[in-house]
Amino acid sequence: MRYCLCLFATALVCLIAAEPHQTVSVRGKLSVREGQPATVETADHKLVTLEGDNVTRKVLADDRLNGFEIEARGHFTSPDRFAIDPSHTHSLLVRQNGRLKLISYWCDICSIRAYTPGPCVCCQRETTLDLLDPDKP
C-alpha cells in the first residue's frame, strides 16, 4: 500500500512539473496595440497576452496584423499569458481565407524575403506583408 501511494505521489509531481511547459495552441483574434504587448481574444472571450522571442515580438507589433485570426504554439506561463515557441519553429500562423499562413515580409525591388517587419535590408524600402502557404515554402 505504501509503495502504491508513493508511486501515485511521484506521478502527480511529474504531472504538475510538466504542465507549465506542455506545448499547446492558442487560437483567436489578434489585437496589436502600440506600446503594449499584443493580445489574443480566444473563442470563449478570454484575453491572453502574447510573449515571444525578438522576431515574434516585432511581428506582434505590426499593426497590419491587427484583427487577424491567429494560431500560436507555445505554453501558458500563467492563465492569461502565453509564451510563443521560438519563431524559427513557425509557431505563429495567421488564418486567411480559411487557411493557416506563415507571416513574411517581401521586397519587390530586391526580391528579398524577411520574417520581421520593417525596411528592406538591401534598399531600405518598407517591405510588404506577404502571407505564405506553409506547405509551399
Ligand SMILES: [Zn+2]
Ligand atoms: Zn529591397
